[in-house]
Amino acid sequence: MADTDASAEWHRVASVGEVEEDEPKPVRIGETLIALYNIQGKFYATADVCPHEFALLSDGYVEGDTVECPLHQARFHIPTGKVLDPPAEDNVATFSVKVEGDDILVGIPKS
Amino acid sequence: MAPDDKFVIIGAGQAGGRAAETMRTQGFSGKVTIVGEEAYPPYERPALSKRVLTGEDEPDSTYVHKPTYYDEHQIELKLGVSAMTINRSAKSVSLSDGTSLDYTKLMIATGSQLRRLSLPGSDLAGIHYLRGIDDSLMIRAKLSAGAKIVVVGGGYIGLEVAAAARKCNCQVTVIEMMNQLLNRAAAPEIGAIFEAIHRSHGTEILTNTPVTGFEGDGHVQRVLCGDFKPIDADLVIVGIGIVPNVELASAVNLATDNGIVVDEQGRTEDPDIYAAGDVTNHPNVILGRRIRLESWQNAQNQAITAAKAMCGVEETYAQVPWFWSDQYDINLQIVGMPKTWCEVVLRGDIDALTFTAFYIQDGCVVAANAINNSRDIPIARQMIQRKIKIDTVALADPETSLRKLLKSFDA
Numbered sequence: 001m002a003d004t005d006a007s008a009e010w011h012r013v014a015s016v017g018e019v020e021e022d023e024p025k026p027v028r029i030g031e032t033l034i035a036l037y038n039i040q041g042k043f044y045a046t047a048d049v050c051p052h053e054f055a056l057l058s059d060g061y062v063e064g065d066t067v068e069c070p071l072h073q074a075r076f077h078i079p080t081g082k083v084l085d086p087p088a089e090d091n092v093a094t095f096s097v098k099v100e101g102d103d104i105l106v107g108i109p110k111s
Numbered sequence: 112m113a114p115d116d117k118f119v120i121i122g123a124g125q126a127g128g129r130a131a132e133t134m135r136t137q138g139f140s141g142k143v144t145i146v147g148e149e150a151y152p153p154y155e156r157p158a159l160s161k162r163v164l165t166g167e168d169e170p171d172s173t174y175v176h177k178p179t180y181y182d183e184h185q186i187e188l189k190l191g192v193s194a195m196t197i198n199r200s201a202k203s204v205s206l207s208d209g210t211s212l213d214y215t216k217l218m219i220a221t222g223s224q225l226r227r228l229s230l231p232g233s234d235l236a237g238i239h240y241l242r243g244i245d246d247s248l249m250i251r252a253k254l255s256a257g258a259k260i261v262v263v264g265g266g267y268i269g270l271e272v273a274a275a276a277r278k279c280n281c282q283v284t285v286i287e288m289m290n291q292l293l294n295r296a297a298a299p300e301i302g303a304i305f306e307a308i309h310r311s312h313g314t315e316i317l318t319n320t321p322v323t324g325f326e327g328d329g330h331v332q333r334v335l336c337g338d339f340k341p342i343d344a345d346l347v348i349v350g351i352g353i354v355p356n357v358e359l360a361s362a363v364n365l366a367t368d369n370g371i372v373v374d375e376q377g378r379t380e381d382p383d384i385y386a387a388g389d390v391t392n393h394p395n396v397i398l399g400r401r402i403r404l405e406s407w408q409n410a411q412n413q414a415i416t417a418a419k420a421m422c423g424v425e426e427t428y429a430q431v432p433w434f435w436s437d438q439y440d441i442n443l444q445i446v447g448m449p450k451t452w453c454e455v456v457l458r459g460d461i462d463a464l465t466f467t468a469f470y471i472q473d474g475c476v477v478a479a480n481a482i483n484n485s486r487d488i489p490i491a492r493q494m495i496q497r498k499i500k501i502d503t504v505a506l507a508d509p510e511t512s513l514r515k516l517l518k519s520f521d522a
Contacts (some may be wrong), residue, residue: 022514061489070485073408073433086129086411 008107123147126388232325377417447478
C-alpha cells in the first residue's frame with residue numbers, strides 16, 4: 001500500500017473528533033464501504049465488509065489493534081488487514097489514511 | 112513428529128475439516144486422513160436450516176474448504192465410508208469398506224445424531240428430520256407454496272425451519288410440548304418474543320401441546336396431539352434435539368458421560384486418542400464445569416486446539432459458548448450458557464426488535480441474547496468471562512456506553 005499521493009485518490013471521510021477510540025466508524029467512498037479506526041490517536045482504514053460473509057467490521061469489536069467481526073468472530077489486524085482467527089481465510093483490504101488539519105482522508109487506489 | 116506419522120480423523124464435519132487444516136498449518140508433514148460417512152467434504156451445518164433450506168444458497172456454500180483444498184494439502188478424504196471399530200492396542204481403525212487405517216494419533220469428531228420420535232405412525236413417509244445436506248435438499252424440494260408443514264419442536268432448528276417454510280409461502284404450524292419456545296436455551300421473556308415474531312409472520316404456534324402420533328395412508332396426513340384436535344399435514348419436520356455419537360469410543364472403553372470425556376486439549380484418557388466438536392464432554396474453566404456443546408464455535412475451535420495438541424502444541428480450550436440463529440429478518444446471537452439466573456435486564460428497543468437481554472446471576476452477567484444487536488455480544492462476552500459485578504441500572508440504560516461500562520473495570 002503506497003502512501004504517495006500519486007497512487008491514490010484522497011477523499012475526506014470524517015473529522016478527527018468523529019472517530020472515537022475503539023468505536024470504528026463506517027464511511028463510504030462511492031460504492032466502497034470502509035471502516036475507520038482510531039487506535040491511540042492514529043487512524044486506520046479497512047474494507048468494512050468481512051471477507052468471510054457479509055457483516056460490517058465497523059459493527060465489530062476492537063481490542064488493541066485488532067477487530068473482531070460481529071458475525072462469526074473472525075479477527076483481523078487493523079494496520080495490515082491480516083486475518084488472525086478463522087473462519088475468514090483472506091485478509092481484509094486496507095487503505096491509506098492521512099490527517100490534514102481536522103480532516104481524515106482515505107486514499108483509494110486509482111483504477 | 113516424524114514424516115511417517117499418521118493422523119486419522121473420524122468424522123468429516125466442520126470439526127474434522129478444521130482439525131485437518133490445523134495439522135497442516137502447524138507443519139505436520141505426515142499422513143492426514145479424514146473418514147466421513149457422507150458423500151460431501153467437510154461442511155458447516157448452520158445454513159442447512161436457513162439459506163440452503165430456502166434455496167437462497169447452495170450446499171457447496173457450506174463447505175469448510177473448497178473440494179480441491181484437500182488434495183492441495185495432501186489430506187486424504189475417505190468419503191462414503193464409516194469407521195466401524197477402533198483397535199487401541201494395534202492403533203488402527205477398521206472401516207466399512209473392509210479396509211483399515213493405522214494411526215499414530217486419532218481424532219474422533221463423529222458429531223451427533225438426531226433424536227428420533229418413536230410414536231404410532233412415526234415411520235410414515237413425509238416425516239423428516241434435518242441434520243445433513245441431503246436432509247436439507249429433500250425438505251427444500253417439498254416446501255412448495257401452500258403446503259401444510261407441521262414442525263415438531265420449538266427449539267432453534269424447528270423455528271428456523273418454520274421461518275424458511277413461511278418464506279416459501281407454506282402454511283406452518285409449530286408444535287412445542289413445553290410451555291414456551293426456546294425452552295432449553297432462553298428465558299421465558301425471550302421465548303415469548305419469538306412466539307410473537309413467528310405469529311406476526313403467519314406461523315401458528317401451539318405450546319403445551321404433545322405430539323402423540325401420526326396418521327395417513329402410507330404418507331403422513333395428520334399429526335395427533337393427544338386430547339387436542341389433530342393437525343393436517345403434507346409434511347412433518349421433527350427437530351427435537353441431537354445426541355452425541357459416542358458408540359465408537361464407548362465400545363473401546365473410553366469414558367463417556369453425555370459425550371466422550373476429554374481434557375482441555377481434547378485428549379481422551381488414551382493419550383493417542385483425541386476428540387472434538389459436538390461429541391465431547393469437556394471442561395470449561397470460564398464456566399467452572401464440564402459441558403457438551405452443539406455449536407459452530409465449538410466445532411471449529413475445539414478442533415483447532417485438539418489438532419494443535421496432536422502436533423505437540425498445548426493450549427487450553429475455554430471460550431464463552433456462543434450461538435446464533437436467523438429467523439425471518441431476526442438475527443439472534445447468544446453468549447453464555449447459564450444453568451440459572453435471577454434477573455433478565457433488557458437494553459434497547461424491544462418493539463423495534465433491536466435489543467439485548469442480559470442474564471444476571473449474583474450481580475454478574477452470565478449470558479446475553481442479542482436480537483438484531485450483535486455488536487453487544489463481544490462486550491457481553493467480556494463481562495461474562497471476567498465475572499464483572501455489574502450495575503444493572505446502568506446496563507439497562509441505553510445512554511450508558513457498554514464499552515465504557517466494561518472499561519470502568521479495567522482500572
